[in-house]
Amino acid sequence: MITTHHPRSDDDRRACGDPARSGAPEPNPPDSTARESDEVGAAYAVRECALRARSAASELAMAPRAAKDRALQAMAAALVSRSAEILAANELDVSAARATGTAAAMLDRLTLDDRRVEGMADGLCTVAGLPDPVGEVVRGSTLANGLELRQLRVPFGVVGIVYEGRPNVTVDAAGLTLKSGNAVLLRGSASARCSNEAIVAVLRDALDATGLPADAVQLVPGGTHDAVRALMRARGLVDVLIPRGGAALIRTVVEESTVPVIETGVGNCHVFVDADADLDDALGIVLNGKTGRPSVCCSTETVLVHEAVSARFHRMLLPALAAAGVTVHGDASVAAQGKQVGVEVVPATDDDWSREYLSLDLAVADVPSLDAAVEHIRRFSSGHSEAIVTRSQSAARDFVARVDAAVVLVNASTWFVDGGEFGFGAEIGISTQKLHARGPMGLPELTSTKYVVTGDGHLR
Incomplete structure (x- = not known):
């Protein structure tokens, strides 16, 4: 119902x-x-x-x-x-x-x-x-x-x-x-x-x-x-x-429905901060994706941080999230980092990793590698939008090739996943299926096609 x-x-x-x-x-x-x-x-x-x-x-x-x-x-x-x-x-x-x-x-x-x-x-x-x-x-x-x-x-x-x-x-x-x-x-x-x-x-x-x-x-x-x-x-x-x-x-x-359906989906959108990320860029991208407008489906809901940069990044990220009123749901590593900077971290559960919060809540985890980040995304992603922050071209190519989502972003906020931002004027929805249309649906996605065959008395 x-x-x-x-x-x-x-x-x-x-x-x-x-x-x-x-x-x-x-x-x-x-x-x-x-x-x-x-x-x-x-x-x-x-x-x-x-x-x-x-x-x-x-x-x-x-x-x-x-x-x-x-x-x-x-x-x-x-x-x-x-x-x-x-x-x-x-x-x-x-x-x-x-x-x-x-x-x-x-x-x-x-x-x-x-x-x-x-x-x-x-x-x-x-x-x-x-x-x-x-x-x-x-x-x-x-x-x-x-x-x-x-x-x-x-x-x-x-x-x-x-x-x-x-x-x-x-x-x-x-x-x-x-x-x-x-x-x-x-x-x-x-x-x-x-x-x-x-x-x-x-x-x-x-x-x-x-x-x-x-x-x-x-x-x-x-x-x-x-x-x-x-x-x-x-x-x-x-x-x-x-x-x-x-x-x-x-x-x-x-x-x-017995009427054909174009399926749109919820947005459990991830940002992976790679070992080669510009951490200032990463901070801005996470804050923009989470706090810009938390109630939209392209809002950032989970941040994965490479453990090689986690200590430095969390000293920047966790106080900034707290100042913005964001509640962090983190793993044990993130909770330990939170204690060091005086930010309370709520212990995360499997439900937190799979949730579309649509609020000032954010799940944060540390991961040992890009492979681990991709595996986490494969397990919990809704197939909407996923982002990587990195200065490594090879890491970006690897992430884009391996992540299965309607939109994959490199060094950009998930909040950009919107028909208006894509130049479509508006959108009818963001499709997470793989037939007919995928991603923000604009004018072309609201059409079908037909073949017109013109002859001159042709017979087969």
């Missing part, structure tokens, strides 16, 4: 305003009393949304780049001009989350302010400035018999996104799917429902004003797991499903 989605009361829905503004009005299934909780009613509602999305997708597939870019710019401007209503809706979600004791990392992901709204708008503008992937020739040739063969990028059609309490995902997903010619069905968590309804209302109004179909961006109706299950079972109506969130959410979608 996906534990991040819970039914909301009628009072909750009224507090968010008119839900009809967040998408097309929810249809009346044959048995209206089952609209929210009955599986048949949820399937009916999702089917109606998906049918409207397929119609919108057929229009978007023919839309020229200029039309899509105008819509993206209009969506960005609308987010800024109507930020007051978005922030008011977000405050309802944040207040409710605080009242239920939501963890600080989750509150940070949920909370919007003027700067973050402007950042979402800037992301849409950046996406508008990127090349349109639709119609790109991936490869082409003229066969020996004279047939012209081209492989072109084409939209998926209808993309479903299931995600947890991050309202910025609503904007990123809408922008990227629109530019790549797809319609999107959004299913955020109940914790961000007010925020998502307000954001989607703004985006739909902007789309409508520019002449593109508003149904290209829709929230999946319903407030129970039945609606999520219906989305996961909408094979033939939804072309691909992308989960973004914690391990339980992703596992449920992957295991229960």
Whole structure:
């Protein structure tokens, strides 16, 4: 069961305003009393949304780049001009989350302010400035018999996104799917429902004003797991499903969905400080990766230090982490170093080595060699992002070749693993699987391909 989605009361829905503004009005299934909780009613509602999305997708597939870019710019401007209503809706979600004791990392992901709204708008503008992937020739040739063969990028059609309490995902997903010619069905968590309804209302109004179909961006109706299950079972109506969130959410979608899934993953990201590392660089990289924004999946969660430099490095690292408010979970060697510099170290367990903290907590261990570091990473890595700090080219090459992850960094912070930082404008998620897409997914990853074969009366 996906534990991040819970039914909301009628009072909750009224507090968010008119839900009809967040998408097309929810249809009346044959048995209206089952609209929210009955599986048949949820399937009916999702089917109606998906049918409207397929119609919108057929229009978007023919839309020229200029039309899509105008819509993206209009969506960005609308987010800024109507930020007051978005922030008011977000405050309802944040207040409710605080009242239920939501963890600080989750509150940070949920909370919007003027700067973050402007950042979402800037992301849409950046996406508008990127090349349109639709119609790109991936490869082409003229066969020996004279047939012209081209492989072109084409939209998926209808993309479903299931995600947890991050309202910025609503904007990123809408922008990227629109530019790549797809319609999107959004299913955020109940914790961000007010925020998502307000954001989607703004985006739909902007789309409508520019002449593109508003149904290209829709929230999946319903407030129970039945609606999520219906989305996961909408094979033939939804072309691909992308989960973004914690391990339980992703596992449920992957295991229960009949719709093809692009799997994103949690981030237990490591930094290995090699014997040949520049220790000043290593200190900056660890602090940036851990404290820059601890609640994101590319945050550094484990640091492995070569024992040849551990004594010198821990004299720098441990006091700096303590000053930044970071709790260190360390092995016996690190704990001994902590005593020497007056920093308390929590004894680490196997659970600490495998955890995605998403908080100001960091696991630290000393290792005897690069081989030992690679073996530790192989055992505990989530396959997201792994980094080495070293001045040795041979050590860097060895690490890059042997570490199996979506992103491997050399002398750089793990916090760079982000679609915006990679120049993608935004990202739909960071894929940790190995089929179709891996790493931050931008516009090309939201397309499939088709072959176009042109002849002149050719017969086989």
